[in-house]
Amino acid sequence: MEHLDFLLQWQNWLMLVLGVILGMTIGALPGLTATMGVAIFSPLVFFVPPEQGLCLLLGIYNAAMFGGAISAILINTPGTPAAIATTFDGYPLCQKGRPGLALGLSALGSAGGGLFSFVCLALIARPLADLALQFGPREFFALAVFGLAMMISFAGDSVVRGVMMGAFGLFLATIGMDPIHGLPRLTFGVPELMGGLSFVPVMVGLFGLSEILIRVASDRGVAALPLRISEDEDHVLPTRAELRQVTPAFVIGCVVGTIVGAIPGTGGDLAGLLAWDRARKASRRPQDFGKGSIEGVVAAETANNSVVGGAMATMLMLGIPGDAVTAILIGSLMMWGVNPGPQLYQNHPGLVLRIIAIMTVATLLSLAASLYRTKFVARWVLKLPEHVLISLVMILCVVGTYAVNASLFDVWVMLASGAFGVVMRRFKFPLGPLVLGLLLGPMAEINLRRSLVISGGNVLDLFARPIPAVLLGFAAVFLVRGVLRNQTHVQTGDAAGVKFTSPSHSTAAQ
Amino acid sequence: MSPTDSNRNNGFFATRMIAVAFFACGVAFLAVQGDYPLMLADVPGPGFWPLALALTLIITSFIVLMQSIFRQSPEVRDESRFQRRFHLIMVLALLAAFPLSWSRFGFLATAVVFLILILRVLTGQFSWRAAFYSGALAISVYAVLRYGLRVPLDAV
Numbered sequence: 207m208e209h210l211d212f213l214l215q216w217q218n219w220l221m222l223v224l225g226v227i228l229g230m231t232i233g234a235l236p237g238l239t240a241t242m243g244v245a246i247f248s249p250l251v252f253f254v255p256p257e258q259g260l261c262l263l264l265g266i267y268n269a270a271m272f273g274g275a276i277s278a279i280l281i282n283t284p285g286t287p288a289a290i291a292t293t294f295d296g297y298p299l300c301q302k303g304r305p306g307l308a309l310g311l312s313a314l315g316s317a318g319g320g321l322f323s324f325v326c327l328a329l330i331a332r333p334l335a336d337l338a339l340q341f342g343p344r345e346f347f348a349l350a351v352f353g354l355a356m357m358i359s360f361a362g363d364s365v366v367r368g369v370m371m372g373a374f375g376l377f378l379a380t381i382g383m384d385p386i387h388g389l390p391r392l393t394f395g396v397p398e399l400m401g402g403l404s405f406v407p408v409m410v411g412l413f414g415l416s417e418i419l420i421r422v423a424s425d426r427g428v429a430a431l432p433l434r435i436s437e438d439e440d441h442v443l444p445t446r447a448e449l450r451q452v453t454p455a456f457v458i459g460c461v462v463g464t465i466v467g468a469i470p471g472t473g474g475d476l477a478g479l480l481a482w483d484r485a486r487k488a489s490r491r492p493q494d495f496g497k498g499s500i501e502g503v504v505a506a507e508t509a510n511n512s513v514v515g516g517a518m519a520t521m522l523m524l525g526i527p528g529d530a531v532t533a534i535l536i537g538s539l540m541m542w543g544v545n546p547g548p549q550l551y552q553n554h555p556g557l558v559l560r561i562i563a564i565m566t567v568a569t570l571l572s573l574a575a576s577l578y579r580t581k582f583v584a585r586w587v588l589k590l591p592e593h594v595l596i597s598l599v600m601i602l603c604v605v606g607t608y609a610v611n612a613s614l615f616d617v618w619v620m621l622a623s624g625a626f627g628v629v630m631r632r633f634k635f636p637l638g639p640l641v642l643g644l645l646l647g648p649m650a651e652i653n654l655r656r657s658l659v660i661s662g663g664n665v666l667d668l669f670a671r672p673i674p675a676v677l678l679g680f681a682a683v684f685l686v687r688g689v690l691r692n693q694t695h696v697q698t699g700d701a702a703g704v705k706f707t708s709p710s711h712s713t714a715a716q
Numbered sequence: 717m718s719p720t721d722s723n724r725n726n727g728f729f730a731t732r733m734i735a736v737a738f739f740a741c742g743v744a745f746l747a748v749q750g751d752y753p754l755m756l757a758d759v760p761g762p763g764f765w766p767l768a769l770a771l772t773l774i775i776t777s778f779i780v781l782m783q784s785i786f787r788q789s790p791e792v793r794d795e796s797r798f799q800r801r802f803h804l805i806m807v808l809a810l811l812a813a814f815p816l817s818w819s820r821f822g823f824l825a826t827a828v829v830f831l832i833l834i835l836r837v838l839t840g841q842f843s844w845r846a847a848f849y850s851g852a853l854a855i856s857v858y859a860v861l862r863y864g865l866r867v868p869l870d871a872v
Contacts, residue, residue, distance in 0.1 A: 253866065366783070370738055370776035377741070377769040384762035391752060391762050392745075415811075422838070423804040593838035594849065597831050600807075601857055604814060605823075609867040617815045625808060633730050651765040659759045 212257045221258045225265020226571045233273020240270030241530040245413040248538045249606035256542040268568040271511050275312040288474025288510035291482040295502030310442035312507040313576030319508035320569040322460040323515025334523040338548035343656035348674035350650035353526040355681035357642045359688035368639045375643020385652050398615040405537040407607045407616040411623025418599045419628045455485040455501035463512025474510035481509030735781040742773035806837045823869040827854035
């Protein structure tokens with residue numbers, strides 16, 4: 207239990223509470239995502255001890271998932287992409303005069319889904335780490351390719367564009383010292399590039415600044431809050447009959463979310479959509495879905511929070527991020543000298559337990575905050591003037607990036623990444639594969655080169671062992687499936703890719 | 717030509733430009749590839765992995781270029797998200813000017829002016845309230861980073 211002593215320190219609790227407040231605020235504000243919140247604050251946490259930093263970042267991550275439901279339910283605008291499916295039934299339920307019940311159910315579903323996925327994380331972390339310890343260079347290279355292939359097949363409407371962005375990310379990762387021979391590569395005499403492109407400025411630019419720049423370019427303000435709090439105000443907690451009704455949807459959300467979360471490259475948005483669809487098919491009242499079904503709200507919210515445990519499992523034990531947020535968290539852990547992967551249990555005993563404890567406490571704090579005066583928070587948060595918010599985020603992006611290495615070069619990298627991110631989002635080039643390529647580049651390169659040395663230059667030797675053969679096979683299958691799906695969508699004109707994705711939300715899904 | 721056709725053509729043009737840029741990136745590496753040996757002491761050298769990636773970039777960007785030339789179906793984009801392009805350009809210019817002025821005039825003064833100008837662009841008007849907010853925000857950020865987190869903001 208000595209690994210949990212950190213919970214006795216008030217500084218850690220302060221950071222957790224701060225993280226939950228920031229996360230709820232960021233999640234509730236349309237246009238600001240959990241990814242963006244974690245990206246903006248990740249540079250600042252290097253000035254505090256790792257445990258405090260983890261409390262802040264994981265608090266933001268967890269609470270933003272809760273907060274995303276607030277604007278999804280009250281103004282039909284998902285606060286985060288993960289809350290897209292919540293709008294399908296959350297807003298209609300709100301229009302029926304039951305916003306309290308919708309918010310209460312979403313909070314309970316989110317907390318239940320999150321806690322379920324943490325139990326799964328605790329159960330599978332050790333076996334997964336033991337399995338990964340047997341991995342050699344071939345397995346790690348295959349794992350990197352598999353992670354990239356999954357991200358490419360799920361992100362965006364075009365596999366070719368995904369491969370191009372992934373290759374560009376891998377290419378950017380080659381800047382700096384060659385990892386085996388120690389020779390400078392593509393640095394063009396710039397001393398700041400000798401250590402490679404810093405991950406944090408690129409992340410802040412791509413996910414923080416570009417989001418806010420798109421908001422600047424948009425003529426959509428935040429819709430006025432049409433909230434009419436009726437006599438239903440006190441009915442935040444569901445009745446027993448309602449709880450019985452939503453139980454199957456809750457179970458579906460838990461299972462779908464945890465499985466989807468463990469697949470690299472997916473995320474809460476996909477989990478929410480899949481769980482909502484599964485719950486509709488399994489429901490006794492499928493006709494109510496999309497018209498204010500409480501089962502729909504619970505399935506979507508449970509699933510988008512259940513992804514957290516699965517995503518953390520692959521991130522911590524395999525070093526492969528499950529989604530964009532865990533990609534940023536890997537960068538933060540590396541800055542603290544913690545390398546996620548099979549050696550994590552040996553090198554940092556207790557870290558996984560600490561992370562599970564932080565996530566659990568953050569979930570319970572978020573639940574308490576959601577159930578206690580949610581509507582007051584929502585009213586306050588959603589009335590924040592847009593220009594105030596934009597200016598605040600911009601200054602945080604700039605000073606946060608500068609703070610990491612006290613380097614203006616990093617600020618320029620962040621600005622360039624932000625502008626690049628705007629152009630890529632505008633023309634539907636997915637950013638996920640680029641980020642994953644940047645992150646997995648060194649792992650892929652070192653292990654491919656080592657594999658070739660071991661096999662005497664024989665590429666086919668990569669398929670000689672079962673695990674790499676299976677992983678590379680799955681990667682190929684998913685890419686081919688993605689190409690075929692794209693072809694079908696081009697022929698039918700269905701560019702959104704998911705049949706129930708509302709056109710107004712398709713950009714958020716990026 | 718209808719506005720929709722115009723947007724679509726602009727979208728195809730931009731996609732082609734992006735594809736050409738990625739293609740050029742791959743070709744540029746091929747041009748300097750001689751500096752990075754493919755094999756060194758009988759093992760894959762520093763140029764091996766970048767060369768594979770450069771070739772992948774060239775092939776995929778070429779396919780994207782061809783797709784944008786020959787594809788018949790329209791590219792679906794959310795045009796309403798990019799109505800205020802002038803605002804975007806102005807904000808980008810201010811963001812670029814911020815680090816340049818920072819090293820010359822110090823963080824605090826630069827941040828106050830930057831925030832006032834950003835609010836001027838976003839709201840379309842100057843107000844003393846915005847100036848007060850800018851000053852308060854800049855001082856708060858400065859205090860937290862400089863004295864709380866000990867970030868050397870003035871050492872640029």
